[in-house]
Amino acid sequence: MVRTQLQRARAGETTPAMKRVAERENRDPEFVREQVAEGQAVIPANRVHSALDPMVIGREFATKVNANIGNSEETSDPREELRKLHTAVHYGADTVMDLSTGEDLDAIREANVARSPVPIGTVPIYEAVKRAGEPAAITRELLLEVIEKQARQGVDYMTIHAGVLMEHLPLTDGRKTGIVSRGGSILAQWMEENAMQNPLYTEFEAICRMFAEHDVTFSLGDGLRPGCLADASDEAQFAELDTLGELTRTAWDHGVQVMVEGPGHVPMDEIAANVERQREVCDGAPFYVLGPLVTDVAPGYDHVTSAIGATEAGRAGAAMLCYVTPKEHLGLPEEADVREGLAAYRIAAHAADVANDLPGARDWDDALSEARYEFDWRRQFDLALDPERARESHDQSLPGDNYKEARFCSMCGAEFCSMRIDQDARAVDGEMTAIDGGTDLDSSRAGDANLPPTGSHDTSRVPDEIEIDGVRFTPVSSADD
Ligand code: SF4
Numbered sequence: 441m442v443r444t445q446l447q448r449a450r451a452g453e454t455t456p457a458m459k460r461v462a463e464r465e466n467r468d469p470e471f472v473r474e475q476v477a478e479g480q481a482v483i484p485a486n487r488v489h490s491a492l493d494p495m496v497i498g499r500e501f502a503t504k505v506n507a508n509i510g511n512s513e514e515t516s517d518p519r520e521e522l523r524k525l526h527t528a529v530h531y532g533a534d535t536v537m538d539l540s541t542g543e544d545l546d547a548i549r550e551a552n553v554a555r556s557p558v559p560i561g562t563v564p565i566y567e568a569v570k571r572a573g574e575p576a577a578i579t580r581e582l583l584l585e586v587i588e589k590q591a592r593q594g595v596d597y598m599t600i601h602a603g604v605l606m607e608h609l610p611l612t613d614g615r616k617t618g619i620v621s622r623g624g625s626i627l628a629q630w631m632e633e634n635a636m637q638n639p640l641y642t643e644f645e646a647i648c649r650m651f652a653e654h655d656v657t658f659s660l661g662d663g664l665r666p667g668c669l670a671d672a673s674d675e676a677q678f679a680e681l682d683t684l685g686e687l688t689r690t691a692w693d694h695g696v697q698v699m700v701e702g703p704g705h706v707p708m709d710e711i712a713a714n715v716e717r718q719r720e721v722c723d724g725a726p727f728y729v730l731g732p733l734v735t736d737v738a739p740g741y742d743h744v745t746s747a748i749g750a751t752e753a754g755r756a757g758a759a760m761l762c763y764v765t766p767k768e769h770l771g772l773p774e775e776a777d778v779r780e781g782l783a784a785y786r787i788a789a790h791a792a793d794v795a796n797d798l799p800g801a802r803d804w805d806d807a808l809s810e811a812r813y814e815f816d817w818r819r820q821f822d823l824a825l826d827p828e829r830a831r832e833s834h835d836q837s838l839p840g841d842n843y844k845e846a847r848f849c850s851m852c853g854a855e856f857c858s859m860r861i862d863q864d865a866r867a868v869d870g871e872m873t874a875i876d877g878g879t880d881l882d883s884s885r886a887g888d889a890n891l892p893p894t895g896s897h898d899t900s901r902v903p904d905e906i907e908i909d910g911v912r913f914t915p916v917s918s919a920d921d
Contacts, residue, residue, distance in 0.1 A: 444655040445485060447695040449477035457483050457494035464493075465501050466800055466887030475500055479688075480724045481759075482697040484535065484559040484596035484657040492596070493557040495534055495889070497699060497726045497759045502798060502889035503789035504760040505532065506561070506728070507782055510539035511548065512772050521548045522555060527775045529558055531782040531826070532892075535597070535760070537561040541570060549593050559596035561659060565623050565640075575626040576633035583639055587647055591654040599623065599701065600647060601661035602640040603683035606631050608664060611676035617667035620704070624663025644687060648694035657697040659728060660684045665704035668736050672706040673714060685721035699726040699760065702753075706732040711749055715756035726759035733764070742768035743777075747784035754792025761785050783826050790825070793890065800885030804892070807884075810877030813859055817844045825892050 448455050454473045461483060462469040475481035481498025497504050507528035511521060521540065528536050535558050540548050545567050552560050564586045565578075571586070572578040590598065601623040609628055612619055619625045627638050640647070651658065664680040666672040684700050691698045700722045706714055711732060718727045731746030732753065738745045746764040754761060765773040765781035773781065793801040804823065811819040817834065824830035834843075837850035848857035866872045881891070 444652055444695050444697060445476055445483045446479070446692070446697045447652075449473045450695075457485050460494045461496040461501075464888040465496065466885045466890075467501070471500075472496060476697070478724070479692050479698065480726070482597075482657050482699050482726055484561070484697070485655060486553075486591070486594045486596045487655050488592070489553055489556075489560070489594040489596055491553070491555060491557055492559065495559065497535075497728070499724075499726065499757045499759045501759070502801070502887075503754040503758070503792045504534035504889075505782065505785040505789050506535045506537055506760055506762045507533035507778060508537045508539050508762065508773075509778070510537075511542035511544075512540075518544055518548045518551050522551055524775060524778060525552055525556055527778050528782065529556070531779050532786045533558060533763075533782060534889075535559040535561055537563070537599075537762075539563060539566065541566045545570065546589075546593070549590065549595065553594035559657075560594070561597045561599065562590055562595045563599040563623055563661070564590050565601065565626055569626055575629040578626075578630060578639075580639045580643055584643060584646060584650075588650050591650050591656045595656060597657040597659045597699070598651075599659045599661040600640055600644075601627055601663035602638065602644050602647075602687055603660060603680045604628065604631075604638055604663035605641060605680075605683060606637055608676055608679045608683075611674070611679055612664060615666075615671040615674070615676070617671060619664060620667030621661065621663045621665055623661050624665070627663060641683070641687075644690060645694070648691050648696050651691070651696045652694050655697075657699065658687075658691050660687055660691075660698060660700045662701045662703065665702070665730070666706065668705050669707050669734075672703060672732075673710050677703065678717070681718060681721050685723070688722045688725045698722075699728045701762075702727050702729040702758070703732045704730055705736060706734070706749060708734045708749065708752060711752045712756040715753055715758055719757060727753075727757065728760040728762065729753045729758045730762040731764050733768075739769050740766055742766065743781045743784040747788040750785060750788040751791045754789055755795045758792075761789055779826075783829070786825050790890075798890070800887065801890050803879055803881060803884035803886045804890060806877070806879040807881050810879055813863075813875065814877065815845070815847050815859070817846075823892060827892070 454469045458472045459469050462472045475498050481496050483494055483496050485492055485494050509524040525536055538552050568578045568583050568586045569575055604624050604627050619628050664676045666677055688698045702718055732749040733746045734749040735745050742764050743766050750761040763781040763785040765777035767773040767777045808823040821827045821831045847860040848854040866874045
């Protein structure tokens with residue numbers, strides 16, 4: 441019988457996936473094994489996902505970022521979805537969720553798994569609704585069939601909204617925005633119309649057995665997450681969280697890895713308490729948060745409003761941040777939105793890692809700062825979180841090659857460049873001495889997980905181009921913005 445990463449870790453085995461994760465994070469493989477064995481970290485790795493480069497999600501490791509892609513009723517093209525997958529990985533997504541609800545669901549999912557070096561997540565209730573025609577028509581058999589099929593197809597983790605119970609629904613009555621999770625609203629309608637308990641809850645152990653067989657990781661969905669600041673931290677949200685804690689322990693009893701999803705929209709001053717509460721209730725299972733948005737007033741900029749909350753959530757201990765794009769609440773993201781959302785979230789994740797003193801995280805900042813002070817423009821671009829964006833911005837005003845050697849840029853100009861003036865002052869035989877940087881990234885503790893995804897380091901997993909059915913694709917560029 442195939443055993444899960446959790447079962448193997450508990451048995452004392454350091455699997456190849458754990459060794460690879462240790463290499464990427466620059467940590468001791470035994471530490472990785474212990475974290476997985478204790479349920480404090482997960483390695484989502486379906487045993488048939490052969491293209492996967494294993495990664496880890498846990499509060500002791502680099503904060504990870506998820507990007508959602510997927511089609512809708514209005515748009516459906518498997519090749520377009522592969523382009524989005526490629527763009528997401530190129531700009532640094534650590535995992536990708538395929539939230540497709542349109543046509544060709546199987547073809548899209550299978551193509552994604554076959555080509556993705558990062559874990560693929562899904563929300564199987566979406567396919568169940570599609571096949572049933574409407575939420576109330578979903579049957580237990582159909583739900584289990586869909587989940588099992590997706591597990592066989594190689595999906596690494598699935599959002600299962602098993603914590604939304606009938607008794608929780610009245611607790612949402614006084615909210616401003618009701619139930620905003622798609623999965624939560626579908627299940628609420630199912631329970632109301634069928635007058636029965638959530639089938640994902642009643643069938644949870646059957647799902648655990650399927651997940652154990654394929655080593656699929658639970659992402660326990662927060663179907664009652666707040667959809668606005670006014671609804672944050674309310675009774676409905678925390679009642680569901682208590683159930684998610686119970687389900688976490690049930691999944692662990694079956695040897696299945698678990699992470700738990702979190703809000704949503706939360707005022708800044710409540711975020712740390714939310715993270716701490718999840719940690720206590722769910723015994724330290726990794727927390728995977730959507731944002732949260734810290735204000736509701738900026739549609740069009742919700743990659744910013746949510747990245748602010750995500751930074752605080754990461755600092756407080758959230759292990760993975762689900763990105764939000766500028767299109768949140770407004771429309772289906774295009775590739776350019778994926779790039780903007782990922783940049784915002786890579787920044788949030790790294791800022792949290794620096795604040796949490798993750799081994800080696802600050803070395804990246806120090807190396808870039810030294811390149812900046814030394815006017816080593818090419819190295820500064822290479823080290824940038826989005827090298828292409830940094831290069832393009834510099835080229836807009838000073839495109840010539842000679843300006844890549846210049847001791848100024850167009851922001852302050854040659855005469856007023858403070859770093860040039862500082863260097864000249866230090867060259868005078870006076871009180872100040874020359875500054876000599878010394879960060880050597882090659883010998884630092886910063887592993888793959890702490891370095892820019894498209895920088896000058898190991899970019900083997902983010903090729904500049906991919907070929908799909910004879911057509912070559914490149915990630916979105918500024919020309920497409
Ligand atoms: S001109 Fe100003 S912004 Fe540009 S390198 Fe000098 S100090 Fe920095």
